Amino acid sequence: MEKKEAVLEVKDLSVIYKSDLETVYAVNHISFSIEKGETLGLVGETGAGKTTTALGIMRLLPQRTARFTSGEILLEGVDLKNLSEKEMLKIRGEKVSMIFQDPMTALNPVLTVGDQIGEAIFLHNENNLSKKEIDQKVEEMMEMVGIPKERKNEYPYQFSGGMRQRVVIAMALVCNPEVLIADEPTTALDVTIQAQILSMICDLQRQYQTSVIMITHDLGVVAETCDKVAIMYAGEIVEYGTLAQIFTGEAHHPYTTGLFGSIPSLTQNTRRLHPIEGLMPDPTNLPKGCKFAPRCEKCMEICRQEAPQVSINDGHQIRCHLYMKKEA
Amino acid sequence: MVKKKTRKHAQLAEIWRRYRKNKTAVVGLVILMFILFIVIFADLIVPYSKCIEQVGAERLQPPSLQHFFGTDEYGRDLFARVIHGARYSLFIGVATSLMALVIGAILGASAGYFGGIVDNVICRIMDVFMCVPPILLSLAVVAALGSNLRNLIIAITISCIPGNVRLIRSVVLTVAEQDYVEAAKSYGTNNARIIFRYVLPNAVGPIIVNTTMAISDMILSAAGLSFIGMGIQPPSPEWGALLSSAQTFIFSSPYLLIFPGIFIVLTSLSFNLVGDGLTDALDPKLKD
Numbered sequence: 001m002e003k004k005e006a007v008l009e010v011k012d013l014s015v016i017y018k019s020d021l022e023t024v025y026a027v028n029h030i031s032f033s034i035e036k037g038e039t040l041g042l043v044g045e046t047g048a049g050k051t052t053t054a055l056g057i058m059r060l061l062p063q064r065t066a067r068f069t070s071g072e073i074l075l076e077g078v079d080l081k082n083l084s085e086k087e088m089l090k091i092r093g094e095k096v097s098m099i100f101q102d103p104m105t106a107l108n109p110v111l112t113v114g115d116q117i118g119e120a121i122f123l124h125n126e127n128n129l130s131k132k133e134i135d136q137k138v139e140e141m142m143e144m145v146g147i148p149k150e151r152k153n154e155y156p157y158q159f160s161g162g163m164r165q166r167v168v169i170a171m172a173l174v175c176n177p178e179v180l181i182a183d184e185p186t187t188a189l190d191v192t193i194q195a196q197i198l199s200m201i202c203d204l205q206r207q208y209q210t211s212v213i214m215i216t217h218d219l220g221v222v223a224e225t226c227d228k229v230a231i232m233y234a235g236e237i238v239e240y241g242t243l244a245q246i247f248t249g250e251a252h253h254p255y256t257t258g259l260f261g262s263i264p265s266l267t268q269n270t271r272r273l274h275p276i277e278g279l280m281p282d283p284t285n286l287p288k289g290c291k292f293a294p295r296c297e298k299c300m301e302i303c304r305q306e307a308p309q310v311s312i313n314d315g316h317q318i319r320c321h322l323y324m325k326k327e328a
Numbered sequence: 329m330v331k332k333k334t335r336k337h338a339q340l341a342e343i344w345r346r347y348r349k350n351k352t353a354v355v356g357l358v359i360l361m362f363i364l365f366i367v368i369f370a371d372l373i374v375p376y377s378k379c380i381e382q383v384g385a386e387r388l389q390p391p392s393l394q395h396f397f398g399t400d401e402y403g404r405d406l407f408a409r410v411i412h413g414a415r416y417s418l419f420i421g422v423a424t425s426l427m428a429l430v431i432g433a434i435l436g437a438s439a440g441y442f443g444g445i446v447d448n449v450i451c452r453i454m455d456v457f458m459c460v461p462p463i464l465l466s467l468a469v470v471a472a473l474g475s476n477l478r479n480l481i482i483a484i485t486i487s488c489i490p491g492n493v494r495l496i497r498s499v500v501l502t503v504a505e506q507d508y509v510e511a512a513k514s515y516g517t518n519n520a521r522i523i524f525r526y527v528l529p530n531a532v533g534p535i536i537v538n539t540t541m542a543i544s545d546m547i548l549s550a551a552g553l554s555f556i557g558m559g560i561q562p563p564s565p566e567w568g569a570l571l572s573s574a575q576t577f578i579f580s581s582p583y584l585l586i587f588p589g590i591f592i593v594l595t596s597l598s599f600n601l602v603g604d605g606l607t608d609a610l611d612p613k614l615k616d
Contacts, residue, residue: 060513064444093515100514105507110529120515171515 006033006074007211008057008096008179013071015049015056022284026052028235029070034179034228039205039212041222041243043259044232047280050215053232054181057213058098059088075179094124097172101184103164107156113167114138114152120175137174145170145200162193166200173204180205181213186221198225219263223247231256234281234291241316251313253320254296290321298322346609353605359598363591367414378408380563388581397587400570401577409565410587416477416566418595421547424484429539431485432492437523437531439493440500451497454490462487463552470558480559484549488542495538499531506530533607540603544596551592567592 015027027049034040042050055061057073059080073080075095083091097120100106108116118138121129129137139149145166156164165185172180182201186194202225205212214225222229222243229246231239231253239246239253246256261274278295281287287294293303302321311323347353366373383403391398397406439450457465469483503509504527512522528535551568553559560566562573567588574584 058514060510089516089518091516092513093517098511098514100507100511102507106511108508108512108526108530110532111525119512119517123516123521168511171511175515 005036007036007076008213009033009072009074010053010057011072011074013053013056013073014069015052015061016067016069017062017065018067019065024283025286026066026235026283027056028286030230030232030235030237031071032228032230032237032240034211034213036178036211037205037209038228039202039214039226041226041229042213042215042232043217043219043222043229045217045280047283048232049235050232051183052235054098054183054213054215057179057181058092058096059083059085060092090124093120093177094175095177096179096181097175097177099165099168099172099180099182099185102188103161103168104188106168107164109156112153112155113147113159114142116156117141117152117167117170117174120171124175141170141174144204145173162189162197165189165193165197169197169201169204173208173210176208177210179211179213181215183215184217185214186218187216194221201225219259231259234286235283236291236319237317238292238319239317245314245316249316251316251318251323253292253318254298254322255292258295258297290319343609347605350605350608353601353608356598356601356605359594360602363414363418363595363598366411367418370411370415373411374405374408376408376412378405379412379565380404388577388584390581391583398581398583400573400584404563406570406584406587409570410567410591413565413567413570413588414591414595416560416564417547417550417568417592420477420481420484420550420566421543421595421599423481424488424546424550425539425542427481427485428488428492428542429535432489432496433528433535435489436493436496437500437528440497441504441519441523441527447497450493454493457486457490463549466549466553467556467558470553475558475561477560480550480553483553484546487549488546492538492542496531496535499534500527503527503530533611536606536610537603540599540606543599544592547592547595 010033011031012029013027013031014025014029017024017026030049030053032040042053044050052061052066056066056068057080068081071081075091080088080091107113111119114135118134121134121137125134138152142149142152147163147166147170151158156167159167165188169185180201185201186197189197198221201212204210212225214221216222226243228242229240230237231246233255239256241249246252255276258274258276262276264273276295281291281294287304288307289305290296290299290303290308293299296303300321306321308319308321308324310317310319313323347357370376381404383399386395386399386403388401389395389399389403395405395407397410400406400409435450435454439447460468465487466480466483469486470479473479473482509522509526512526517526548568550559550566551571554566554569555572560569562569570588571585571592574581574588577584
């Protein structure tokens with residue numbers, strides 16, 4: 001394996017939401033790392049903790065309820081968890097930026113799109129660019145994401161959903177961040193636009209050597225864009241590996257198998273889909289052993305008693321008792 | 329730079345185009361222009377001396393060519409008093425509403441945006457102010473500070489702030505939850521910039537309507553205070569004061585009541601109409 005410098009490294013990160021009545025264990029001891037120019041897919045059902053992870057990296061979790069209980073978020077060796085809010089203002093947008101799920105609501109309706117794209121440059125204006133230069137950069141960026149620059153004085157309501165998502169992407173990339181977090185960037189778009197947007201993100205990523213965290217529940221999107229994949233379930237990463245290991249590898253976490261079983265296939269003649277039975281466990285009251293045990297077809301006695309450890313095979317990590325036994 | 333200029337220009341033109349579509353708003357604007365004209369050129373229309381000049385022989389004259397609006401119980405020309413009264417009333421109305429708006433916006437937006445302790449402290453203080461009826465509150469302030477124009481403005485502003493804070497806070501609460509505010513945070517915007525560039529502009533509709541309507545309320549409460557002698561001191565003409573002093577003659581000389589009344593109604597009406605029109609015109613979300 002080639003040894004590249006990890007741009008972003010998340011180690012043993014846990015996040016809880018604490019209110020007077022209950023404590024929600026949203027993210028539990030997850031670790032992953034991304035190298036320069038790489039794309040990591042974060043896959044899982046709704047409520048698996050994907051967005052919490054993303055907001056945690058941005059340090060945008062709701063301040064009154066959310067707490068980090070363990071771990072570190074290392075961006076180029078600096079732990080973002082220890083930075084003050086003022087230092088974070090400099091990180092956000094310049095080093096790490098985010099694309100939001102719904103482009104219809106992620107744009108300020110009273111600013112023109114040109115102004116909004118320019119906003120991030122204005123805020124992180126270290127080269128003391130003049131207004132004219134900022135304007136010019138905004139125009140370049142708009143051309144890059146495929147919006148005619150003549151439209152920069154128009155308001156968001158004059159744009160369609162796909163065009164708005166382009167604006168959002170332009171806003172996120174205009175300062176050339178090290179890490180881009182794309183939180184389900186195509187969920188709100190229709191399929192044809194989805195493909196365009198994805199290939200555009202990939203092109204820009206190659207051009208700028210940006211590292212991308214692609215949050216999605218769509219395995220198709222993952223197959224198209226990612227280098228590494230982390231499958232999340234109930235706040236844990238249950239399986240982690242390269243795209244090939246996840247899609248074509250032999251050993252899988254039963255949950256991953258279940259996910260693939262839930263997708264209709266175009267090539268095979270399947271009569272029925274095989275959805276995973278049951279629901280995600282209540283995050284305020286997680287099961288003692290393996291968190292997937294109540295829904296797992298291959299559940300054994302030990303799964304209910306003990307939380308499984310991670311077994312690593314050539315970088316392919318699986319958190320399941322099935323594979324621990326083989327090792328022993 | 330040239331480009332920037334044309335762009336601003338284009339935006340104004342766009343707002344004007346949308347404003348013009350609303351015919352009643354245009355009527356409101358015309359009335360407001362007319363009143364502003366009176367305010368600016370009052371001295372050219374009729375000299376100020378006319379409204380304090382007491383002519384004993386011409387007391388309580390009905391409207392005539394010599395005295396367009398008649399004369400009051402001291403023989404002063406009501407036309408001159410109404411024209412010059414416009415200056416006082418409009419100044420009080422606009423000044424108090426603007427001050428209350430600025431203070432209300434800062435407090436209300438902070439309360440709604442930051443929440444938690446900030447919200448609690450601001451809201452509880454406002455609750456205390458709201459316990460006292462506004463007219464009594466202004467009365468207490470004027471009584472404490474002494475009655476003149478400046479203190480009157482301070483008093484009315486204070487009584488108007490709590491309502492503004494509440495309104496703006498509630499609007500800001502809904503706007504602050506929007507995705508674009510979170511998006512703004514995600515590219516490193518600081519709180520002050522978010523409040524003034526993202527939150528308040530999106531909350532502007534209800535705020536403008538409230539402010540324009542408040543102007544007419546303010547004119548009326550200034551009138552109320554003047555009536556009980558805590559506001560503008562006679563012989564300065566002020567519409568509210570004119571009204572209240574005319575009450576005694578409501579049956580014998582109703583014109584003393586009617587003319588200042590018409591002006592107060594016209595002013596309030598025009599501000600309300602303009603406010604309504606502006607809300608629609610300023611909102612880029614309304615497409616047509």
